[in-house]
Amino acid sequence: MPPVSMKASVFKGPKKIQYSNVPTPKLQSPKDAIIQVKATALCGTELHMYRGDVVPKSNGYITGHEFNGTVVAIGDQVTSFKVGDEVISTFTSQCGECWACIDGLSSSCVDSKVFGTWALDGGQAEYVRIPYADNVLYPLPKNIDRFTALLMCDIFPTGWLCVNNYLKKIQFNKEKLKTDVILQLGVGPVGLCCIAAAKEIGVQNLYVVDSVESRLQEAEKLGAIPINLNNEKDIPQLIKDKTNGKGADAIFELVGNSSALKLGFDTVRSAGFISSIGYHHEPLPFDGLQCYLKNISLQFGRCPVRSIFDESFKTFQKVAYKFDGFIDVKLPLSQVSKAYEIFDQHKARKIAFLIDDKLYL
Amino acid sequence: MPPVSMKASVFKGPKKIQYSNVPTPKLQSPKDAIIQVKATALCGTELHMYRGDVVPKSNGYITGHEFNGTVVAIGDQVTSFKVGDEVISTFTSQCGECWACIDGLSSSCVDSKVFGTWALDGGQAEYVRIPYADNVLYPLPKNIDRFTALLMCDIFPTGWLCVNNYLKKIQFNKEKLKTDVILQLGVGPVGLCCIAAAKEIGVQNLYVVDSVESRLQEAEKLGAIPINLNNEKDIPQLIKDKTNGKGADAIFELVGNSSALKLGFDTVRSAGFISSIGYHHEPLPFDGLQCYLKNISLQFGRCPVRSIFDESFKTFQKVAYKFDGFIDVKLPLSQVSKAYEIFDQHKARKIAFLIDDKLYL
Structure with a gap:
């Protein structure tokens, strides 16, 4: 039985992440499970709230949407898991029964x-409650270490989705991936996952933009062609020069702000495609006439990790070795406040937490 | 040999369409042809300039982008047509040789x-010059009268494209067309073409919105379910009620203004698709966060009639009989100013012009 209280990272407002003593979650529904967390990480999306760009409906929630651990309690209606199972969670909960879940749009x-988030306590804690456990948990992958496996909670499927959106758009014509020129905006952790997925799926000409040199070096190792935003004044023209004046066939947009989307719009060719998985919080930097005249297609939104888990995991298994040591900073959860600060300042590529100062392997 | 001067409709500014004497066009390039126009029509897109919503770079051009007639002169490099051929034109010129033309994105x-437009004189005139004639003209279809055939210049392929964009989005899964609920915004001439194409291709549940009752009656005859914008206060809720709270699977947006796009965005379901072929000239009525949270996909832009002519024509041949009498007003070109006025006031469904007061059949 879990103890009555536990340690957790609590969001108290922008730049205020507090390591706190809170009640241990309990089963609330027969479909719930309780997980003892053994590894958890910090995701770039959380910086939107940390920086105050996105304001939660309320504060006081437990942070973290990337985690894995051991099942310690299950509700009566949980059928796929039992106490003691080692599991990994998707970064969202989903019911598995509504039209969207059935339609592959989890x-x-x-x-x-x-x-x-304010809607559901997270996993930067000793324990976490999982609603709809049968539709949220997966067995922890074997042969992949617990920390690398955290990439499957959110960022690898999300990066993979960004590529797959384009593959769908071109009717799965993989021959086009060999000749098309794609510009990716953002080379944070999701961006690196996106590059690994893109190269594995068959993208040949992948330019990537960021302003952090160390990220660009990682990107280059994965097979992308790096462009430093600070050094290159006219990226649309640079890509035009590489494409006989045509522009990029597609944009992978992973930053989630207006200026990135503008750069993408300006760089994509006529009748091109923008696959945007960034978490936006600003106006769109183009109007209706520009969209019409550019014959543009756009796809936005949150990754349905549940619906694409199995398919993206096939790619992940092939490239997981490239992510050995990807999590470059591991801190005890008690240092969570400092971890957000470091991550916000791009001083770490990816941060994971040790729970109770223990390193579970 | 054409005469030195001819009669034509000239755009002099918003609400100023002038029947004028102008020089007859001449061959300017070995790829040009000159057509003696025998039927020409007025398209809804032209009202954007007429109303002043879209301001041309300069005035004084000959209006009209829907026309057919007889070849009276060809340049040395035109190989597919000869003097005397009866031909129909796409509403745009295209070179046939650039990456976009080759890629099916004319x-x-x-x-x-x-x-x-200011960029190229049109066909509301006795004669019109056709650049890249081999890539712009088609033989006038047989077994379809000259006036009904005008629909193939622009509006039928454009309506067809709106449907085909969705078919591509769902990976040509025609089974989905039977169960999906689609909301079409706008039932002008392109809208009626879109309905005819949608029903022929297999859309079962097609709701259509307009504020003009006579248009809605036509829409209903073609198999759509009409919704009068003036009578229905909450269309998103109406469609939710019809779909167990889900919303429309797709939006066909043919109006080209911000309020239509807003209505579409509010009515489409999460992870839905907006196929927009309206000619927009306003800001987009949604922001980045809304797009992200809705997991929306959008496709905008001008129809590549040349690239889809053959495919859309297959559908057109099956439904052309439904468009007998579709052009409900035929006027001599000398009445062009009045024709724009009538069309602007929705007093005609579709207007065609008789050249020289002659009715060529």
């Missing part, structure tokens, strides 16, 4: 919630 | 121009 689930 | 042709 991020549109009518009762979907994101862990580590 | 509306993105690097030298594409729209007839009847």
Whole structure:
């Protein structure tokens, strides 16, 4: 039986992440499970709230949507898991029964919630409650270490989705991936996952933009062609020069702000495609006439990790070795406040937490 | 040999369409042809300039982008047509040789121009010059009268495209067309073409919105379910009620203004699709966060009639009989100013002009 109280990272407001003593979660529904967390990480999306760009409906929730651990309690209706199972969670909960879940659009689930938000306590804690456990948990992958496996909660499927959106758009014509020129905006952790997925799926000409040199070096190792935003004044023209004046066939947009989307719009060719998985919080930097005249197609939104888990995991298994040591900073959860600060300042590529100062392997 | 001067409809500014004497066009390039116009029509897109919503770079051009007639002169490099051929034109010119033309994206042709704009004189005239004639003209279809055939210049392929964009989005899964609920915004001439194409292709549940009752009656005859914007206060809720709270699977947006796009955005379900072929000239009525949270996909833009002519024509041949009498007003070209006025006031469904007061059949 879990103890009555536990340690957790609590969001108290922008730049205020507090390591706190809170009540241990209990089963609330027969479909719930309780997980003892053994590894958890910090995701770039959480910085939107940390920085105050996105304001939660309320404060006081437990942060974190990337975690894995051991099942310590299950409700009566949980059939796929039992106490003692080692599991990994998707970064959202989803019911598995609504039209969206059935249709392969789990991020549109009518009762979907994101862990580590005002709507659902997260996993930067000793324990976490999992609603709809049968539809949220997966067995922890074997042969992949617990920390690398955290990438499957959110960022690898999300990066993979960004590529797959384009593959769908071109009717799965993989021959086009060999000749098309793609510009990716953002080379944070999701961006690196996106590059690994893109190269594995068959993208040949992948330019990537960021302003952090160390990220660009990682990107180059994965096979992308790096462009430093600070050094290159006219990226649309640079890509035009590489494409006989045509522009990029597609944009992978992973930053989630207006200026990135503008750069993408300006760089994509006529009748091109923008696959945007960034978490936006600003106006769109183009109007109706520009969209019409550019014959543009755009796809936005949150990754339905549940719906694409199995397919993206096939790619992940092939490239997981490239992510050995990807989590470059591991801190005890008690240092969570400092971890957000470091991550916000791009001083770490990816941060994971040790729970109770223990390193579970 | 054509005479030195001819009669034509000239755009002099918003609400100023002038029947004028102008020089007859001449061959300017070995790829040009000159057509003696025998039927020409007025398209809804032209009302954007007429109303002043879209301001041309300069005035004084000959209007009209829907026309057919007889070849009276060809340049040395025109190989597919000869003097005396009866031909129909796409509403744009395109070179046929650039990456976009080769890639099936003729509306993105690097030298594409729209007839009847400041960039290229149009066909509401006795004669019209056709650049890249081999890539712009088609033999006038047999077994379809000259006036009904005008629909193939622009509006039928454009309506067809709106449907085909969705078919591509769902990976040509025609089974989905039977169960999906689609909301179409706008039932002008393109809208009626879109309905006819949608029903022929297999859309079962097609709701259509307009404020003009006579248009809605036509829509209903073609198999759509009409919704009068003036009578229905909450269309998103109406469609939710019809779909167990889900919303429309797709939106066909043919109006080209911000309020239509807003209505579409509010009515489409999560992870839905907006196929927009309206000619927009306003800001987009949604922001980045709304797009992200809705997991929306959007496709905008001008129809590549040249690239889809053959495919859309297959559908047109099956439904052309439904468009007998579709052009409900035929006027001599000398009445062009009055024709724009009538059309602007929705007093005609579709207007065609008789050249020289002659009715060519």
